[in-house]
Amino acid sequence: MRGITVRCLSVFLFVFGLSCACFGQNVTGTIAGTISDSKGGIVPNGKVSVTNSDQQVVVRTLTSDEHGLYVAALLPVGRYSVTVEAAGFKKAVRTGIVLNVDDNVAVNFTLELGSVNETISVEADLLSVDTQSATATGVISGTQLKELSLNSRNYAQLVLLVPGASDSGNADQIFPGATAPIGTNTMTFQINGGRREENNWQVDGADNVDRGSNLTLLSFPSIDAISEFRVVRGAYDAESGRSAGAQVNVITRSGTRDIHGGVYEFFRNNILNANSFFNNATNPVTKRPTLRYNDFGGTIGGPVWIPKVYQQRNKTFFFFSDEARRIVTYSNPTATVPYSGMMNGQFNHVICTQWANSNGAPGACTAYGTSIPSTSVDPVAAAYVKDLFSKFPLPNAATASSPFTDIATLGNIFNFREDMIKIDHVFGPKLTVNGKFLHDTNPTIEAGGLFTSMPVNGIATTSTHSPGHQYNIAATFTPNAKLVHHSHGRHGHC
Secondary structure, eight states: OHHHHHHHHHHHHHHHHHHOOOOOOOOEEEEEEEEEETTSOBOTTOEEEEEETTTTEEEEEEEOOTTSEEEEEEEESEEEEEEEEOTTBOEEEEEEEEEOTTOEEEOOEEEOBSOTTSEEEEEOOSSOOOOSOOOEEEEEEHHHHHHSOOTTOOGGGGGGGSTTEEESSOOSOBOOSSOOSSSBSSOOEEETTOOGGGOEEEETTEEOBOTTTSSSBSOOOOGGGEEEEEEEEESOOTTOOSOSSOEEEEEEOOOOSSOEEEEEEEEEEGGGSOOOHHHHHSSSOOOOOOEEEEEEEEEEEEEOOBTTTBOOSSSEEEEEEEEEEEEEEEEOOEEEOOOTTGGGTEEEEEEEEEEEEETTEEEEEEEEEEEOOGGGSOHHHHHHHHHHHTTSOOOSSOOSSOTTEEEOOEEEEEEEEEEEEEEEEEEETTEEEEEEEEEEEOOEEETTOTTTOOSSTTTSOEEEOOOEEEEEEEEEEEEETTEEEEEEEEEEEO
């Protein structure tokens, strides 16, 4: 019966893998090595156990082959320990192994003669060298993401830490969506001299690029929800495709054996800001534009544990992240607007009130004055003037030389919220599954218009909303030491 179950599961995973229409970069890593004795002889049939140190779960059990080799592929990023046991030798344990995305970490063992009940434990080097691949990469860790100052808490800014990266946009703040309250919403990074449109962005292996311009992203995971991200910048491996520039792959966090979480609030206010040089140079001095900037949220992760119902702390793990931004910015552009009386044909200065009519085309001016009789205005033109110019405010900064000047106050609203939930379940050393759902909303209001930048409030006001969604599900099945099957489904859209 057990054999039938295993075969049915293998068929299911195979069909699931074939049905997946989304292909992406690898989101896992590999630990491999050789097992030998103190004289350099190979040790076949050694039992190898790979344990996820964060979750305290054995995620893979292997047996070294006839050449003393073992390979534990498709392991999620994280911290691991590897234990080797063989008859006639002391048990060997290597702890503190850090596995980053798409790493190929070599962990070799030299066993000492003795009883298997004796254990030799060795802490792995903090710095490991990938000797299995020539790909030029850069990994930005979760610690760097959380500890380095980011003006808009956007992970993409740290791409500049990778050698060969430059920013042609020179913006110090990056925001999601169709617009940005401050800074920019486009990815203007160039890697090794490539074009900025040639970069490929992914989250957990799922496509994360708006294919309209290749410059904006579909989703921006919170930096508190990111485990790390990897930038491939040269000598690409077989899995890297679609784009000739950098391959940026973000890996989100998973829950651990213990409950961990945190909350945060970042805020800015014009009261805390200095005024600009140009505002101070005006007479009278122009006040600082109003700014309200609040970025708040939190994360929590750990085992799924329900008292008296589901009390296993080493099977199911969850991670939840929620981040919201409430940003209101104000600007004070100068506009030229009609003063009182102009819509009724009354002017404060002399104008041409009549032109010669030459076959329907205006000719030379034949009369001057400061008013135009209403009987001289075409009814259609009068309706147009009333409809359009009635929406304009009266000048509030008029002078004798410039009676049309108005200094507007335009308020822009940028509201953003993102939720992410990720579940990992370990059935045993042979089968693990995980799934993730990410959703964000970002409604905005641009008082001056998204593309028009109208300096008058209420004339070209626009409202945008470009929510992002991502769905991930994956399973890794290892029926024996020589067969590993990985299936996944990934989808992202805006």
